[in-house]
Amino acid sequence: MAASGTHDANENYLNHEKGLWSWLTTLDHKRIGVLYAITVAIFFFVGGLAALAIRTELFSAGETIPNLGPNGYNRLMTYHGAIMVFLVIIPGIPAFLGNFVLPLHLGAKDVAFPRLNLLSWYCLLAGAAIALTSLLMGGADTGWTFYTPYSINSAPAVVMMAFGVFVAGFSSILTGLNFIVTTHKLRAPGMTMNRIPLFVWALYSTAIIQVLATPVLAITVLLLAMENIFGIGFFDESLGGDPVLFQHFFWFYSHPAVYIMILPAFGVISELITAFSRKTIFGYTAIAYSSLAIAAVSFFVWGHHMFTSGQSEVASVLFSILTMLVGIPTAIKVFNWVATMYKSSINLASPMLFAIGFIFLFTIGGVTGIFLATIATNIHFHDTYFVVAHFHYVMVGGTLMAIMGGIYYWFPKMFGKMYHEATARLSFLGIFIGFNVTFYPQFLLGANGMPRRYFDYLPVYEPLNQISTIGSYLIGIGFVFAAISILIGFIKGEKAGANPWGARTLEWTIPSPPPHHNFDKTPIITAGPYEFR
Amino acid sequence: MSSADQHAHGTGHHYAHHFESAEHEYSSSKQGIWVFLCTEILMFGGLFVGYAVFHHMYPLLFKAGSTFVDWRMGAANTVVLLTSSLTMALGIYYAQKRDAAKSGLMLLITIACGAIFMVIKYFEYSHKIHLGLLPGSWFHGSLDVTFADGTVQRVENLPLYFSFYYMMTGLHGIHVLIGMSLIFWAWLRVRKNEFGPHYYTPVEGVGLFWHLVDLVWIYLFPLLYLVS
Amino acid sequence: MAHGQHANDAHSEHHIIPFGVYMKVFSALIALTVITVLAARVDFGAFGAAVAFGIATVKAVLVLAYFMHLKYDNMLNRVIIASGVFFLIVFYFFCIVDEITRIVEKNTL
CATH class of the missing domain: 1.10.287 (Helix Hairpins)
Incomplete structure (x- = not known):
C-alpha cells in the first residue's frame, strides 16, 4: 500500500486498488469500514429473519409454524439474540461507522494500527463462523446469556457457541484498543480533546468499555467451555460451585456491553442533531463527559440483572441505587439534544428523522429502565415481555435507529452518491411505526405477566401478540424500503458534493468518496467541531 | 503486540505513513501494548475473583489443596521467571545500546528460562495426573487431606481446588508459551541487527508482555502454593 | 485525559x-x-x-x-494499567459483597 505521489482528481479509496484480493487484504480504515458494513448487513438479515420467525410463531397460541416445536423455537430465540448482540449491534456502529469516520473526524490518515484493524474483522468472521457451526451440532438453546446450570449440560453446541463468542470478542477488543490509541495519538494539530467531535467522544468511551469488559467475557465463556468439557465445577452446585457467580461474570461484561451498544449511537445522534439543526451543539462539554460518565458507571450496575437470581439483598439494593445513576448522564444528553434543536432551522432529511425517532424511542426505553432498576417493580416484571420491550426500545429503537440515521448521513461521503430520499423516508415510517406497534404491546403483555422466552402462551395474551406480530412485519417492510433507497443510491444516485448536508466536521472538507490518504494536507484545527455561521 | 511490527522495510526502520515520526509511532505502539496488557489483567482477573469468592466460601478448600502441591517447585519456578524477567529487561537494555550480540544472548536466556519453567510445570502436572488429582468431575484421587499439623480430614469439594489450579496455571502456561515464541521472533530480528537506541519497539513490546506473564505468576505462587 | x-x-x-x-x-x-x-x-x-x-x-x-519502565513512562500509560486494576477491584468488590451478605445454609466444608 504505497502512497501514490501524483494525484488524480478521481482517485479515491474505492478505486485506488481493484479486485477482491485488494479488499480482503486492505489496511485502509475506510475499506475495512465497508467490509464491516457488508458483514453486519448480512448478519442483520439473518438475525432479522429469525426475529420475524419468532413473531410469526407467537402470532397465535399453540404451535403456529408447523413442526417448529418448543425446541426449534428455543434455538430460533437463541440465535436471534446471539447474532443480533454479538454480530450486529456490538460491531454495528463502532466497527462499521466508527472505522470509517473516526480517523476522518480526527484529521488522521488512518487508525493507529491498521493491521490490527483488519485482523479484528477476520476475528469477527472467524467467531461468527465458529458460532454458526454450532447449528450443525444441533444448535444451542440457552438464550444468548448461556445461564448455568442449564448451559453446563444442555448440548455440545453451547461449547462451540461459547468459543465463537470468545473469538468474536477479540474483534471488539482490537477495535477498542485501536480507537483509544488513535484518539490519543493521531489527532490533527490543534485538535485538543475539547475539539474532537462528539461521535469520537462516544467511540472513545465505548472503546474503554470494550477494552475493560470484553476480557471478562472471554474468561467467562472459556470457563463455561471448560465446565462443559472438564466439569471444572466453578458454576456447578453439585461440585461445590456457584451458578450465581456465572451471572456475575456474565453481566460484568454484558451490562457494560449494553453501553457498547448504545454509547456509539449517542455519538451518531449528537452529530445528526447538530448537523441537521444547523446549529452549534448545545452543551458540548456536558455531552462529551456524560459519555465518559456512562462508561464508568456501567461497571457498577450489573447486578440489576440478578435481582431474582439468589444474589444477596444487600447487593441488590446497592446495584439498584447505582443503576439509577445511569439516568443522570443519559438525561443530560437527551436534554442537550432537545436544547440544540430548540429555535434552530431543522432540515427534516431522513437522517434527522431517524435521530428524532431515536430521541422519542430511546426516552421510552430509558424511562422503563428505571422501572426495572427498582427492585420492587423488577420482581414483578422480571423475565416478562416488559423486559423484552424495554431492551428492544433501547437496542432497536435506540441503536438501530442511530445506525440507520448514520448510514444515511454518511452514505454520500462513503460512496459519493446520494441515497434515494423518498424511499428512505418511507423506510423511516415503516420502521418507526412498525417498531411501536411491535413493542408497545409487549409492555402491556409483560405487565400482565406474560413470561419471555416461551414457545407458547395463554390464550388471553393472543390479541396483543397478534398486534405485535403485525408490527414486526411493518418493520420488515421498512427495512426493505431502506435497502431499496440504498440500492437506488448505488445505481443512479445523484452525485453528492463534498458536503451535501452543510455539516462542519472534518470529513465534509474532503471530496466524496474520500481519497486514499484521507487528507491531502493535514488539517490545522483552530476551533471546535460545530462552528456554524 | 503485532502492532509493534508496523513497518520494517529492509535494514533501516521507516515509520508508517500515518505517524509523524518514529518517536510518534513508538509511543503509539507502546500505548497500544499497555491497553492490551490491561485486557490481560482483566482476563486473568476473572480467575482471581473466582478464587477470592471460593476462598471466602470454603476457607478450608485452598489450604487443603495446597498440601498437594510442592512449594519448592513453585518457588523454583518463581525464581526462574524472575530471572527471565531480568534477562528480558536486559535484552531491551542492550538493544537500546545497539549491542545485538548481548541483546540476543539475553533473549535466548529468557527463552531458556521459559522452557525450564514449562519443564518444571510438566513434572508437577504429570505427578498430579498420576495421582488422579484432576479438575472437577475428572478427579479420581483421594479426598482425604493430611494437613501440615498431621490431622487428616475429608474435603468433599477438593476437586474444585484442582479446577482452579489447572485453569490458572494452564492459562498462565499458555501465555508463557506464547511469550516464548514472541521472544524468539524478537530474537530473529535482533540477529538481523534491526534495533538501536531509536527503534526497539518490538523487543520492548514483547518484553512488556513477558513481564506481565511474570506478574501473574507473582500472584499465583502464594495463592496456590502457600495458602495458610 | x-x-x-x-x-x-x-x-x-x-x-x-x-x-x-x-x-x-x-x-x-x-x-x-x-x-x-x-x-x-x-x-x-x-x-x-x-x-x-x-x-x-x-x-x-x-x-x-x-x-x-512505568516509572519513566508517561502518565497515560500508568492510568491505563491503573484503570485495569481499578475495575478489577470493582468486579471483586461486588462479587464478594454478594457472597458475604448472601443468606444461605453454610456448607460444612
Whole structure:
C-alpha cells in the first residue's frame, strides 16, 4: 500500500486498488469500514429473519409454524439474540461507522494500527463462523446469556457457541484498543480533546468499555467451555460451585456491553442533531463527559440483572441505587439534544428523522429502565415481555435507529452518491411505526405477566401478540424500503458534493468518496467541531 | 503486540505513513501494548475473583489443596521467571545500546528460562495426573487431606481446588508459551541487527508482555502454593 | 485525559535505565520471594492471605516500575494499567459483597 505521489482528481479509496484480493487484504480504515458494513448487513438479515420467525410463531397460541416445536423455537430465540448482540449491534456502529469516520473526524490518515484493524474483522468472521457451526451440532438453546446450570449440560453446541463468542470478542477488543490509541495519538494539530467531535467522544468511551469488559467475557465463556468439557465445577452446585457467580461474570461484561451498544449511537445522534439543526451543539462539554460518565458507571450496575437470581439483598439494593445513576448522564444528553434543536432551522432529511425517532424511542426505553432498576417493580416484571420491550426500545429503537440515521448521513461521503430520499423516508415510517406497534404491546403483555422466552402462551395474551406480530412485519417492510433507497443510491444516485448536508466536521472538507490518504494536507484545527455561521 | 511490527522495510526502520515520526509511532505502539496488557489483567482477573469468592466460601478448600502441591517447585519456578524477567529487561537494555550480540544472548536466556519453567510445570502436572488429582468431575484421587499439623480430614469439594489450579496455571502456561515464541521472533530480528537506541519497539513490546506473564505468576505462587 | 498536542509527548521516551538498577530490583524481587515463603510459615491467622497478597503487590509494583519502565513512562500509560486494576477491584468488590451478605445454609466444608 504505497502512497501514490501524483494525484488524480478521481482517485479515491474505492478505486485506488481493484479486485477482491485488494479488499480482503486492505489496511485502509475506510475499506475495512465497508467490509464491516457488508458483514453486519448480512448478519442483520439473518438475525432479522429469525426475529420475524419468532413473531410469526407467537402470532397465535399453540404451535403456529408447523413442526417448529418448543425446541426449534428455543434455538430460533437463541440465535436471534446471539447474532443480533454479538454480530450486529456490538460491531454495528463502532466497527462499521466508527472505522470509517473516526480517523476522518480526527484529521488522521488512518487508525493507529491498521493491521490490527483488519485482523479484528477476520476475528469477527472467524467467531461468527465458529458460532454458526454450532447449528450443525444441533444448535444451542440457552438464550444468548448461556445461564448455568442449564448451559453446563444442555448440548455440545453451547461449547462451540461459547468459543465463537470468545473469538468474536477479540474483534471488539482490537477495535477498542485501536480507537483509544488513535484518539490519543493521531489527532490533527490543534485538535485538543475539547475539539474532537462528539461521535469520537462516544467511540472513545465505548472503546474503554470494550477494552475493560470484553476480557471478562472471554474468561467467562472459556470457563463455561471448560465446565462443559472438564466439569471444572466453578458454576456447578453439585461440585461445590456457584451458578450465581456465572451471572456475575456474565453481566460484568454484558451490562457494560449494553453501553457498547448504545454509547456509539449517542455519538451518531449528537452529530445528526447538530448537523441537521444547523446549529452549534448545545452543551458540548456536558455531552462529551456524560459519555465518559456512562462508561464508568456501567461497571457498577450489573447486578440489576440478578435481582431474582439468589444474589444477596444487600447487593441488590446497592446495584439498584447505582443503576439509577445511569439516568443522570443519559438525561443530560437527551436534554442537550432537545436544547440544540430548540429555535434552530431543522432540515427534516431522513437522517434527522431517524435521530428524532431515536430521541422519542430511546426516552421510552430509558424511562422503563428505571422501572426495572427498582427492585420492587423488577420482581414483578422480571423475565416478562416488559423486559423484552424495554431492551428492544433501547437496542432497536435506540441503536438501530442511530445506525440507520448514520448510514444515511454518511452514505454520500462513503460512496459519493446520494441515497434515494423518498424511499428512505418511507423506510423511516415503516420502521418507526412498525417498531411501536411491535413493542408497545409487549409492555402491556409483560405487565400482565406474560413470561419471555416461551414457545407458547395463554390464550388471553393472543390479541396483543397478534398486534405485535403485525408490527414486526411493518418493520420488515421498512427495512426493505431502506435497502431499496440504498440500492437506488448505488445505481443512479445523484452525485453528492463534498458536503451535501452543510455539516462542519472534518470529513465534509474532503471530496466524496474520500481519497486514499484521507487528507491531502493535514488539517490545522483552530476551533471546535460545530462552528456554524 | 503485532502492532509493534508496523513497518520494517529492509535494514533501516521507516515509520508508517500515518505517524509523524518514529518517536510518534513508538509511543503509539507502546500505548497500544499497555491497553492490551490491561485486557490481560482483566482476563486473568476473572480467575482471581473466582478464587477470592471460593476462598471466602470454603476457607478450608485452598489450604487443603495446597498440601498437594510442592512449594519448592513453585518457588523454583518463581525464581526462574524472575530471572527471565531480568534477562528480558536486559535484552531491551542492550538493544537500546545497539549491542545485538548481548541483546540476543539475553533473549535466548529468557527463552531458556521459559522452557525450564514449562519443564518444571510438566513434572508437577504429570505427578498430579498420576495421582488422579484432576479438575472437577475428572478427579479420581483421594479426598482425604493430611494437613501440615498431621490431622487428616475429608474435603468433599477438593476437586474444585484442582479446577482452579489447572485453569490458572494452564492459562498462565499458555501465555508463557506464547511469550516464548514472541521472544524468539524478537530474537530473529535482533540477529538481523534491526534495533538501536531509536527503534526497539518490538523487543520492548514483547518484553512488556513477558513481564506481565511474570506478574501473574507473582500472584499465583502464594495463592496456590502457600495458602495458610 | 486531554494531553494536548501529540508532538509534545514525543521526546524523552527513550530513557535507558542503568544496569545497576536492574540488578538491585532483581535482588529485591528474589529477597521478597524468600520473605513470601518464610511468611507462609508464620501463622498470621486470618491475615495470612493479606500478607502474601501484600508482598506480591510490592513485587508487582517493582516489576511494573523498573522492568516495565512505568516509572519513566508517561502518565497515560500508568492510568491505563491503573484503570485495569481499578475495575478489577470493582468486579471483586461486588462479587464478594454478594457472597458475604448472601443468606444461605453454610456448607460444612
